[in-house]
Amino acid sequence: xxxxxxxxxxxxxxxxxxxxxxxxxxxxxxxxxxxxxxxxxxxxxxxxxxxxxxxxxxxxxxxxxxxxxxxxxxxxxxxxxxxxxxxxxxxxxxxxxxxxxxxxxxxxxxxxxxxxxxxxxxxxxxxxxx
Numbered sequence: 001x002x003x004x005x006x007x008x009x010x011x012x013x014x015x016x017x018x019x020x021x022x023x024x025x026x027x028x029x030x031x032x033x034x035x036x037x038x039x040x041x042x043x044x045x046x047x048x049x050x051x052x053x054x055x056x057x058x059x060x061x062x063x064x065x066x067x068x069x070x071x072x073x074x075x076x077x078x079x080x081x082x083x084x085x086x087x088x089x090x091x092x093x094x095x096x097x098x099x100x101x102x103x104x105x106x107x108x109x110x111x112x113x114x115x116x117x118x119x120x121x122x123x124x125x126x127x128x129x130x
Contacts, residue, residue: 001027001034005049006042006065021049028056035126039090040065046072053086054078060126063118064090067101068108076109084114088123 005021008014021042028036035058042049042061053059061083063071079087091101110118124130 002037002039002062004040005038006040006045020045021052024059025052025056028052028059032057034058036060037062037088037126040092041071041075043072046075050074050078050083053083058126060086060088060122062088062090064092065095066092067096068104068110071108079118080109080111080114084117085122085125087114087118088126089119 003021003024005019005024008016008019019042021038022045024036024038027034036056037060038049038052039062041063043066049061053061061075061079075087089101089105091098105115105118121130
């Protein structure tokens with residue numbers, strides 16, 4: 001199940017309060033086999049999303065919607081370490097073109113050994129196709 005988390009762009013009229021990832025912790029506990037993807041860096045609740053992904057077996061974070069140059073340092077740090085198998089690529093095309101996202105990703109401080117997981121392997125494993 002994919003859930004939008006974090007700030008909404010474009011003045012869509014959607015309410016920001018519904019983008020807080022904290023309620024997903026209850027979902028993850030009540031349905032432990034459900035694979036949950038928290039879409040987008042969860043600004044201003046990034047630490048909450050990181051905590052959920054770190055403590056719930058099937059909770060993941062996708063990186064779509066933002067250029068990696070704007071990722072909070074704690075997101076990069078966790079993706080490089082304890083969440084290296086739970087963070088996944090996403091460009092949010094056409095808002096961000098994959099070429100730009102990948103160029104910004106190259107400069108964002110992700111360790112070389114976690115790049116294949118983020119760019120492909122983590123999503124394939126989560127989807128059961130690896």
